[in-house]
Amino acid sequence: MKNDKMKSIKDFTKVNGQIVELNPEDFIKLPHPYEDWVDPPIKQLTEDQKKRLEHSLDGFSVLGLPKPQTDEEKEKLVAKFLSGLKKLLSKEDNWILLQPLLLSMENCVKCQTCSDECPIYTSSGREEIYRPIFRGEVLRRIVNKYLNHESKFHQKLTGSDIDLNWETIARLAELSYRCTLCRRCAQACPIGIDNGLISREIRKLMSQELGFAAEELHNSGSMKQLKTGSSTGTNPTALLDIIEFIEEDLKDLTGIEIKMPLNKKGADVLLIHNFGEFLSWPENIMAFAIIFEKAGINWTMSSEMGGYDSVNYGLWYDDAQLARVALEHIRIAKELGVNRIVMGECGHAHKALMPIADRILVDDSIVPRESAFPLLEEIVFSGKIKFDPSKNNFPVTLHDPCNAVRAMGIVEPQRHILKYLCPQFREMEPHGVNNYCCGGGSGFAIMQGKNFPDWRNGLSFRPKFKQILDAFQDEIDPSIYKYVCSPCSNCKGTFRDGLTYFNAFEKAGIIYGGLVELIVNAMVDLEKPFIEWELK
């Protein structure tokens, strides 16, 4: 415990000014060749931002909450928070997660078994506010005092004699965005308490009642997706241009000519990608097309509004937005009359449309939804495509996206492929369902505002980077090119920024990419390597 401004949890509501000042020197140390690595100084908010925005948690601002100007304004916000808290614990307003939330709110015995499982808490040098149970404990005590109306004596007994004020709400809101919702803490909890869920539900309260959400998730995220068809703002007309460009690029790069199937009625598979792939990693789109075409899959993509971007940011902060986007995906599948939706390489999209939407869909909306990984496994081992694994004879390790692996149990298909196609495949530790989050989970990967990228790159990505370095220690020389297979678009976004922050290609020869790129790279039919050794 480093923080000395707080002696107990009650001080979270009392401390004036910023509670925590992060110092990168406290963060976990990295192995060779980063023994002498010195992080650049953390970017501070500008004086103007400090004056305008709430930042009293740790000096970062994800939500950009404006400081209320009057006491009356503050009181109104406190009242609204309490009304939202009531709804969060009500059957009608929160049937979606009421039972898991009640169980987590009422039964934590503070055994701290979860603490060391949180990569953010441990890599921060054990900053108390990042401890998994911290935010839950604050919320519990508020519920006890203000909703359960415990007597003063009982409040003393349960430590619930804390004061709720605007500053506490602002800090709690920001604190819910210092957890990647990776749920390693929940996995370790012997009782089954889910502190990741509590973070998610605090975000939901803020969004659904007070209208507070990260700009990148709401206005520039799910709202933009519902408005334009994609969270990137790409509309169907622009999409067609991009696809044409990708088709041309594919021909230049591989000599293979493929006309991407669009809006094909009655296809077996509707493939939906995270739109980030189209813009940042078009080789992923190409690789899927090559594999599906060579394997003779009857597939299509959609160029209709609601059908070409699998992202669903509502998963991380808002139930209504989650349901709306999921239903758009289903609508397109029904219109096309496909047999099944197949999710491309995007972890959160997997989780949103497969297990989560499962309890939102009824009647003919229950369209089968699958992950691409087992289908790819089926193709790779079907004999329909010839492979030469020696083409992938470089060190490869695998990152397990939390949403597809820990939350959905899709563990082996991608490994089965890599073990066959990559002679130098090695696991990072821990791996599989015990993986560490990339550090960009729950939307952090796309949050580029103010000084937050410094928090993500320097702190939340750090444990993942340490895992990667450890996995490659025997081949760490930068002249030996190494590949981190990250079959998730958001994770790739985190790797792009994180590896650049640590100058990892120059210092250790590390790049990242998807799974399908490795599959295509090993294809006998391709004359030139498909993977380009540069940090994109």
Place this chain on the structure above:
Amino acid sequence: MIILYLFSYLSILLFLVMVISKIFKYANTPVHVRWELYPVAHEPKRNKYGGSHYEEEGFWKHKAKKNHLAELWAMFEEIVFLKGVYLHNKKLWYFSFPFHLGLYLITTTFMLIVLSVILNLFSLINISVIQNPVDYIFHYLTVLFVYAGLILTFIGCIGLLIQRATDKKFKFYNTPMDYINLLFILVLVISISITLVFSNSSLILSKEFVKNLITFNWVDIKDVLFILNVLLISLFLLYFPITRMMHLFAKYFTYHDVRWEDEQNVRGSKLEKKVKEALNFGVSWSAPHMQTGKTWAEVATTFPPEIENEKR
């Protein structure tokens, strides 16, 4: 003396009411979205590494198989051995394990006492005098369980108290109730131990007292230590349900209804019916994009007003 009996009835009754209402509360929450975490214990074979039916292409074409035996085994390991604590928090496990195991043994002792009394009521065994082999088995099992339980709970309780009072990570979050919970149990353990040591017949007295309770035969009890124990146990029964010690019952739901709950929604199923019911719940969230006053089904199928207006 009648007050002692009445207080015992009251505490047992209130304990049952509070525990059952808590269980009822958790069991009667509406259907929720899937929120499982892998490994899911009942996944046949795949539970070894945390895999799921999603690893299979076309998993939706057939009903997922479940290995209920594996689920029972996982629960057994977790409840009896505190496997999660062992794997992730060994320092705590050294005291938490004997503490919990001790409590289980003491609880089993109570159950053995009740069972002895029931068998006695049917004239199958004796409780006041030990005469035949079955009497001996029951008596010595009870003695074994109660002493082992008390010793283990005492060691665990002391260790947990020391950890809670000295370890910074606990101190920051400690509340008076956290100490009271452990101290209460410690006092109970000491009190029962003293009674057992100083009164040879206290186990027999326990059985007779339970028999008196069951048969409403409120005879006088002269053993002061025994009376003190009855009062303490009664108070503990009243105290237990208002504490987080209720995790004992909540744990069933956190595992079965959340962590391992992976039932697929299929058309025409009971689950689909429950989802339909929930989708008709009203929404009162007040942020502009939420559209207060509509049902969840309406909210999900309508875009937020600012998008709808733009489209028009």
